[in-house]
Amino acid sequence: MSPREGFTWKRKVEPNLKPVETTRRWDETQGDEGSGGVVEEGEPLSPSAQMFHEPNFNVYIVAVMGCKTPIDLPVIKSNLVHTLLKHPRFSSLQVEDEKEKGKFRWIPTNVDLEKHIIVPKIKPGMDSPERFIEDYISNLSKTTICKTQPLWDIHILNVKTSDAEAVGVFRIHHSLGDGTSLMSLLLACTRKISDPEALPTIPVKKSKEKRDYGRIWGWLLGVCWFLVLLWNTAVDTIMFGATVLFLKDSESPIKGPPGVELMPRRFVYRTVSLEDIKMVKNALNATVNDVALGVTQAGLSQYLHLRYAETKKRHGATKIRNDLPKNLRLRSTLLINLRPSIGIQGLAAMMEKDTEVKWGNRIGYVLVPITIALHSNPLDYVREAKATINRKKHSLEAIFTHSIAEVVLKLFGIKAASALSHRVITHTTMCFSNLVGPLEEIGFYGHPLAYLAPGCYGQPHGLMVNFQSYANKMTFVVSADEGTIPDPHRLCDDIVEALKLTKDAVLESGRAGGTT
Template sequence: METIGGVRWRKKALKPIETKRKAGDESEIAAEEEPLSPAARLFHEPSFNVHIIAIMGCKTRIYPQVVKDKLVHTLLKHPRFSSLQVVDEKNGGIMKWVQTEVNLDHHVIVPDLDPNMESPDKFVEDYISNLSKSTIDKSKPLWDLHLLNVKTSESEAVGIFRIHHSLGDGTSLMSLLLACTRKMSDPEALPTIPVKKNSGSDHSSGGLWHYLIGVWSVLGLVWNTLVDVVMFIATALFLKDSPTPLKGRPGLEFTPRRFVFRTISLDDMKLVKNAMNMTINDVALGITQAGLSKYLNRKYAELGKKDEGTTEKRNNLPKDIRLRSTLLINIRPSSGIQGLADMMEKDAEAKWGNWIGYVLLPFTVALRDDPLDYVRVAKATVDRKKRTLEAIYTFSIAEIVLNFFGIKAASALSHKVITHTTMCFSNLVGPLEEIGFYGHPMAYLAPSSYGQPHALMINFQSYGKKMTIVLSVDESTIPDPHQLCDDIVESLKLIKAAVLAKGLVKDDH
């Protein structure tokens, strides 16, 4: 018997993993062994041993054998999911990808569960939290899938993918997961993912005026990039965020996490988006800023031992709070789910890898008389960050440090930047229609991660007409993550109500 995620499950006798090469066949070794990229090696440093978690709620019971049969023809076709990461001691300890035979009994974990358990939602939450106390065994490809056939408040069963970050960046891994799904309305069709529309105006006419606008835009891009790079270097050296109840202590990368999530209406976010002439990302950032402000205001009232009832109406926030999120941006163009599906089904080539740059996103913490000010400020922040090459230049800085000073120095640089900021924030776009994971209709999709030095990570994930807000927290820093999640959800309600009260849009649904 073995204990995983706090549950005991029976482990079958398994054959040892063997690589697909014969002893002494040097030509085959050269063809099948490939060095890990610098970014992939970075995620094996002790301070960056990051694992990505993708929680999938299903509307039906999950059938493990069906999942295993489908994995053979999809995910296992991806070389990263069927390769070991081996240290080559003869060549200076370089880590290499070495293809291997994958035994799915090592990767697909199906614990025996009590169908009449007292609190299924709490059990699933505790199970995922317990996963964050462990790492994946390096004697096998670094991923596993946990199938929990237990009915929760939002699903009939739950699947939990756990993938080591060295296999790829978060966006690529989520795209790969979606490439394994199909529309429920058409089992042969891949999901439809929204594509960003080009909002640029037509510059084919206008003469001198458009030329001046173009020059001004270039100058603005150069200036913004210079400012952002200087801020990045300052953050790596000395510039720290303000100490707040959200700012974690050193060493949080080694602590377990608590994962909580809420599902809200994407239509409500679209209503605000259309009324305010902005994007869903602007709205997500706006309601997050509102929720964090509400939460911190309450916390500072408690720290100051203010009378009950003053937490909502009175401003208890310190002045000039510096609170920033670190965004890890993949600067390599994504292959998209069609390209990844073709790679798995037709052995086609697809772009893959961790090419990660940093963007430091400032959050404004304040109490607003007008709730719409939260999204207005968020839009201004995002618009400013769109006019910068910060991610490309921070990636280049990390590359220079790596090439001249080695992986330890690059790890130290990244660790400094992250620990000097407060949190991590992301917003991922999901399918427009209902999808099935190997025939199992999906109720929700909630991605997150653990192993990062932040005490707080907030992910937004859209799916159909829903948006899931996922929090990954260190409980010693944030002991009430459900309250924080509720504050973000409540902020959307207040902002939507303000939009309707001002008559900016009619609520047709």
């Protein structure tokens, strides 16, 4: 009998709640006070936000912040009042509409910080602080936040680890916003260590220089570009439809079983040199994202190679022997935010001056094939990742898949849209993301940060890999269902080793240059 057979486990959730009493106004056209003329104030949740409340897609974002100093609780509380609580989503309840059952609205409320800031009692002299942090976050993934309060909290863990003096864990329900916007909001609460009044500097994508090909050649290239865009979009849309209907990834040791979204997860992270990644990037004329995906493919290939070898009881298998099955289909689902980026400057202005910003979840899907193979040249993984990402950039897949989900939502309702999303994700194997962080060291309300490590739980994948840059470092997070991946530390080690081998291959080739 498999470890899961006959085993039932569900995340601890809050019971169904009656409508919450919140701020209201009296509608004078309906009569006097007490006559029943009451109207709720607040806008409805977007369809994407409401979808994150479906039982099979109840997703929380977890952002781990390692601090170089112990965390001062009074300082955190006093600053939250003047920053994060100024954001409407962080000071509003999600209340079910009494007229439209199953639909929710944002209702402003008074925030009790004591319910949102959790400081657990910690026994001194623990054997492994790192294991304590891991266990704490894993136990956190077994719970949800009560809907009688805004759906976020922060956990203060004044525990000294090998790379931080203390750890803060932000937990935010995905209905409050997409991952990129929420990370930008947290960064808008930080300031440079070198200039405590200045916001962090976030890298801006450089626009390519336009070449003058002449009128005729320019027209022909434009037509070719458009035709390739149409072709790629058509192929990707067909593949998306096939994935919804029947196309599944191959069964593998890293593919989660049905119901994996309800299982607790373990978050394991490593910090590597961003300069090493940039060296590879420059040598191959690639991007940081290309290198991150490439070393992830290399690490996963080695990890799966050993898992298959162990399954066949060949524990002494060498790296030369290939135990990977042929034609292994393995894809990553990327959820792409289609809303224009607000930027940390706009979010900081919103919190300081009460200005309005556009906010929400407007998400499209991109299905990215992951190469699983044993290459003799580590640079081949990055080259393949670069080719895949370049093709995906030249496609409207995210826009079309979002439109398909919108049509399903309007025609058949939120349950059908949620079922479509769940089916797409369960037919793929993992999720991968890469978030761009500040160029310099920053402080969160005066606490210098050693690293940033974001992840998620509640998604129907057994594995998620997130990369987050910070100053001259890159931290990647493996969040995994331990029933699927019982040894996430080994997977992290394989990814670290893949980066080292890739860097060494660049040095041996003599192509190592600058790290811009």
